[in-house]
Amino acid sequence: MKRWIGFILHLAMIVILTSFVSYTTPKKVDYKIPNSLKTRINVETLVLEEPLEIQEDDLVTPPFLGNAYNGFKEALAFKESQGRYDVINTLGYLGKYQFGVGTLKLLGVNDSRNFLNDPVLQEKVFETNVARNKWILRRYIKLYNGKRIRGTVITESGILAAAHLAGAGNVKKYLRSYGKNDVADAYGSSISYYMRKFSGFDICSIEQKRNAKI
Template identity: 80%
Template structure:
C-alpha cells in the first residue's frame, strides 16, 4: 500500500512540474517604425499643446489698473489680444480693430501705414475715445450710475460699447433700456461690453468734437 501511495505522489509531482514548463514559444514579428516617429538621442521632443499657464494668460489680459491705460489695454485684448498687426475676416484692423470708415473720420487714409505704426494706432484710439465722449456726452451724464438689466452703466462701458457698435447704436440701447441690443458679426453685443468694461476711470481723455489725429 505504501508503495502505491509513493508512486501516485511521484506521478502527481511530474504532472505539476510539466504543466509549469509547458509554453508556446513566442513568434517574433519584425515591426517597422516610421521615420517620423523615430527620435534620436540629440533631438528634442516637441509638445503640441500649450502649457496651462500660457492658456490662462491668453484667456485673461494682464491687469494694468482701472485708469485709461487699463481700459485701453483690456479693450485691445478683447479685440485683438493686443496685437497691432491683426486684420480680421471682416477687414477690421490693428490692435483696436478699426474699420476703414472710422479711420477716415479720424484722418487716417492709408491702411498699410496704419497697420505698421503702433504709435498711430494708439493715437487713433485716443482720438476715437474723445470723439465718442463728445457724441455721447448727454447720455453719459444722464445714464451714468443707473442699472440696465443688472449692469451698472458707466462712462467707460458706454465708450467701449460705442467702439464695438457705434455711438448711434449705444444711444438706442440706452433709450430702450437694453431692448435694442446690437451684436457684431462675432456675437459680442452692447450689453456685454457695457458689463465687461464697466468701472474704468477714463476722465483723463477729454471729450472733443470731430477729434482727429
C-alpha cells in the first residue's frame, strides 16, 4: 500500500512540474538577403566561348570617344554587349549592337550566323538602322529636339538610341504622351533611360534614308 502511495505521489509531482513548461511551435523565419548582397542589374546570360562579365552601369563606363557618331555608337554598343561582336543573349539578340533576327531581315540580312561572324557587316547594319530610324522619326526629331520630358532634354541621339532599343513606333508613342507611354525591354532598360543616357551626341554625319537596306 505504501508503495502505491509513493508511486502516485511521484507521478503527481511530474504532472505538476510539467504543467509549468510551455511548448511553442517554432515559427518559420523568413531570412532576407541583405541589399549589399543583391545584384542591382539584370545580368544577361550570354552564349560565348568564354564568360563575359556584365558590370553595373554606375561602376563601369565605356571609353569616352567623343560626342560625335563614333562616340555614340560605341557607347550604345557598350551598353548592349560591352562591345563584343560574338554575343548572343538569352532572347536571341545578336552581336555588338544586339539586333533581332526580324530587324536584320528588314535591313536585308538573312544569314544570322554570317552576321555574327562579320564585324564589318555589324557596323554597316547599325549605321543603316540609324539612317532608317532617322527617316522614320524625322518629324519627331524636329518637333521634340531640345524639349524637356520628365526632366530629360530630348535630343536626336537620345531619340535614335531609344528607337534602337524599343523601335521607332514606341518612341513616337513615348514622345506624343510626353513620357507616359514608357516601354522597357526584357532586362528593364526603358525608353526614358536611353533618352537620358544617350542624350547630346552629334550624329549629323549619318543622313536619314527612306527604307534603308544593306
